[in-house]
Amino acid sequence: MRLTRRSTLVLCGGAAAVAGLGFGSASASALADEIERFTGGATVATGLVSLTAPEIAENGNTVPIRIAAPGASAVAVFAEGNPLLRVATFRFGALNPAGVASTRIRLAKTQNVIAIAEMADGTFRQASTFVKVTVGGCGG
Amino acid sequence: MISRRDFLQIGMAASSLVGAGGFGNWSRLAAQQRLTQDHLLQFEAFGNVTLIHVTDIHAQMVPIYYREPSVNIGVGANRGLVPHVTGADFRKLYGIADGSHSHYALSSDDFTALARAYGKVGGLDRVATVVNAIRADRPDAILLDGGDTWHGSYTCHQTAGQDMVNVMNALKPDAMTFHWEFTLGSARVTELVSGLPYAALAQNVFDAEWDEPSNLFQPYRMFERGGAQIAVIGQAFPYTPIANPAWMFPEYAFGLRLERMQQLVDEVRAAGADCVVLLSHNGFDVDRKMAGEVSGLDVILSGHTHDALPEPVLVGQTLILASGSNGKFVARVDLDIRDGRMMGYLTRLIPILSDVIAPDAAMTALIDSQRAPYMAQMREVVGEAGSLLFRRGSFNGSWDDLICDALLSWHDAEIALSPGVRWGPSLLPGQQITREDIWNVTAMSYGATYRTEMTGETLSALLEDVADNIFNPDPYYQQGGDMVRTGGLSYRIDLSQPPGQRITDMTLLASGERIDPARSYAVAGWASVSEGVDGPPIWDVVERHIREQGTVVVPPRDHVRVIGR
Numbered sequence: 202m203r204l205t206r207r208s209t210l211v212l213c214g215g216a217a218a219v220a221g222l223g224f225g226s227a228s229a230s231a232l233a234d235e236i237e238r239f240t241g242g243a244t245v246a247t248g249l250v251s252l253t254a255p256e257i258a259e260n261g262n263t264v265p266i267r268i269a270a271p272g273a274s275a276v277a278v279f280a281e282g283n284p285l286l287r288v289a290t291f292r293f294g295a296l297n298p299a300g301v302a303s304t305r306i307r308l309a310k311t312q313n314v315i316a317i318a319e320m321a322d323g324t325f326r327q328a329s330t331f332v333k334v335t336v337g338g339c340g341g
Numbered sequence: 342m343i344s345r346r347d348f349l350q351i352g353m354a355a356s357s358l359v360g361a362g363g364f365g366n367w368s369r370l371a372a373q374q375r376l377t378q379d380h381l382l383q384f385e386a387f388g389n390v391t392l393i394h395v396t397d398i399h400a401q402m403v404p405i406y407y408r409e410p411s412v413n414i415g416v417g418a419n420r421g422l423v424p425h426v427t428g429a430d431f432r433k434l435y436g437i438a439d440g441s442h443s444h445y446a447l448s449s450d451d452f453t454a455l456a457r458a459y460g461k462v463g464g465l466d467r468v469a470t471v472v473n474a475i476r477a478d479r480p481d482a483i484l485l486d487g488g489d490t491w492h493g494s495y496t497c498h499q500t501a502g503q504d505m506v507n508v509m510n511a512l513k514p515d516a517m518t519f520h521w522e523f524t525l526g527s528a529r530v531t532e533l534v535s536g537l538p539y540a541a542l543a544q545n546v547f548d549a550e551w552d553e554p555s556n557l558f559q560p561y562r563m564f565e566r567g568g569a570q571i572a573v574i575g576q577a578f579p580y581t582p583i584a585n586p587a588w589m590f591p592e593y594a595f596g597l598r599l600e601r602m603q604q605l606v607d608e609v610r611a612a613g614a615d616c617v618v619l620l621s622h623n624g625f626d627v628d629r630k631m632a633g634e635v636s637g638l639d640v641i642l643s644g645h646t647h648d649a650l651p652e653p654v655l656v657g658q659t660l661i662l663a664s665g666s667n668g669k670f671v672a673r674v675d676l677d678i679r680d681g682r683m684m685g686y687l688t689r690l691i692p693i694l695s696d697v698i699a700p701d702a703a704m705t706a707l708i709d710s711q712r713a714p715y716m717a718q719m720r721e722v723v724g725e726a727g728s729l730l731f732r733r734g735s736f737n738g739s740w741d742d743l744i745c746d747a748l749l750s751w752h753d754a755e756i757a758l759s760p761g762v763r764w765g766p767s768l769l770p771g772q773q774i775t776r777e778d779i780w781n782v783t784a785m786s787y788g789a790t791y792r793t794e795m796t797g798e799t800l801s802a803l804l805e806d807v808a809d810n811i812f813n814p815d816p817y818y819q820q821g822g823d824m825v826r827t828g829g830l831s832y833r834i835d836l837s838q839p840p841g842q843r844i845t846d847m848t849l850l851a852s853g854e855r856i857d858p859a860r861s862y863a864v865a866g867w868a869s870v871s872e873g874v875d876g877p878p879i880w881d882v883v884e885r886h887i888r889e890q891g892t893v894v895v896p897p898r899d900h901v902r903v904i905g906r
Contacts, residue, residue, distance in 0.1 A: 257818060336806050
């Protein structure tokens with residue numbers, strides 16, 4: 202008997218390709234460079250921006266995220282473990298002061314997702330959350 | 342009647358909250374062979390509201406044996422805390438006398454001898470007797486089912502959950518939440534849930550496409566009891582599509598949904614709730630963390646991880662109760678709700694000792710009618726247990742060792758993998774093994790076995806990934822099962838290491854050689870969450886193996902070396 206799906210793990214809870222496993226992340230300097238391209242090297246504080254994502258992704262290929270940064274002019278989303286680190290940039294005009302957006306992103310593996318908001322006064326704020334991408338355990 | 346240890350409990354409780362839990366003076370009575378149903382049910386009604394909690398029954402309608410784990414490892418902030426305390430340490434913690442029936446029901450050692458003395462546990466006709474007795478005392482008690490109810494037996498599989506729906510309807514719960522029920526598939530879940538005469542609660546089940554709350558479930562239900570408004574919020578197992586096959590219920594998304602949980606607590610409080618109860622399938626460690634992060638929860642009735650604790654655990658002002666599994670316990674929770682808040686509590690975890698509690702005749706007849714069409718098939722004797730067969734344990738149990746042996750043999754594989762589920766009754770040495778017994782530890786809607794090739798590198802990544810789902814120090818990143826069981830493969834696991842670095846010394850037991858990352862190995866397993874696996878079902882594989890053995894002896898195995906506990 203052979204499995205019908207190639208490169209598929211078939212443990213209890215197993216459905217991800219092996220390449221999707223792993224716990225490392227891109228080099229810190231690559232991420233810092235990418236963030237600097239957005240912030241221009243400005244200091245980034247926390248607060249005023251929120252990022253909501255599942256603790257464990259149900260499907261790493263389509264992970265729902267929501268950002269909320271009232272009063273922000275732009276929010277960039279970074280996935281530190283993806284080949285392309287900046288995954289989205291949202292721009293908010295004066296008629297959209299709520300600064301809320303939802304989308305789905307692809308995550309290559311377990312990693313931190315970071316949202317950085319550029320506020321109306323030109324300062325920067327960030328929030329991050331850890332999202333696990335797994336082949337699954339064996340729920341009791 | 343408040344005993345001395347009840348006063349101790351009050352002393353430990355948060356300042357404004359008066360309460361007590363635990364058990365009476367049963368051990369001495371048992372030692373004198375005088376334990377009766379009246380002793381088990383003795384309870385002086387307290388306050389003005391009663392909750393009754395059953396959870397994780399896994400379709401066990403008739404009495405069984407069920408051994409609690411001797412190894413139940415907690416990590417991070419939960420290291421060394423209940424429910425991760427077992428055996429003599431557990432008995433010492435709760436003041437349980439050796440050889441008492443509480444020892445038998447709640448811990449693991451001397452299991453065979455105590456099982457012979459005290460007999461089987463569970464049986465929904467005995468549960469009915471207990472529920473009826475509580476209702477006689479407190480007619481408007483709220484009966485809550487924590488889920489994992491429509492899964493886990495021969496008849497449940499053959500009827501796609503109908504047997505359990507019929508029996509539970511007769512027990513008349515007020516609300517239920519869900520996990521394994523989804524493995525019946527979306528269409529069947531919709532059919533059964535739509536027809537339920539009680540509330541189907543799950544605040545965290547969403548429509549996968551639109552990421553909006555599912556219409557099939559309600560987030561909460563308000564009950565007016567004893568002059569108070571009681572809000573019961575439901576929480577299904579947050580990681581159902583990860584731990585179980587998502588392709589069987591692609592319309593649904595889950596998750597912890599903490600923000601919505603807090604919004605709902607605030608909403609029901611604003612709507613006049615005097616007491617907020619969470620009917621949870623989170624698992625105990627997740628519930629303990631959530632109790633500290635969501636404010637305004639009075640009681641969490643915790644399910645999923647199958648823990649049985651004789652007293653509630655307090656987190657701030659929130660009570661968490663763990664009421665066991667497989668029909669082995671019924672929890673009674675009496676609350677004093679006054680002036681918009683919980684002023685006190687009295688709880689009891691009632692063990693369903695089948696030989697002590699009389700069956701409810703009407704329920705026995707109903708259960709028998711569900712089983713009758715299948716009796717000939719179910720009762721066929723396949724072999725005999727030459728040693729104790731049990732499942733629970735963080736790394737292995739004799740049932741799963743046997744299942745791995747059967748997989749290795751049928752598929753002529755080098756390595757076998759078996760899921761770390763926690764359901765499934767035990768069998769005593771000398772007991773006959775029937776087809777029903779095999780289905781009790783294997784029945785599921787995706788029970789096909791497989792044989793595949795995996796490199797050593799893949800195997801290592803797989804064990805690391807599953808280990809992080811069990812032993813991540815943050816409960817929110819755990820899935821509440823046990824470690825995947827391995828046959829033909831030994832390894833060392835260091836729980837103090839970070840993800841990806843816990844597993845070392847993987848060794849092929851047949852040759853004694855270290856696993857080569859580059860070599861390919863023949864691996865057999867079952868319960869894949871992938872679609873399209875079409876090997877022989879696990880129950881056939883296990884039945885043939887047991888028939889070949891006749892009497893099955895599974896000695897204790899130590900192929901997993903655990904350090905950093």
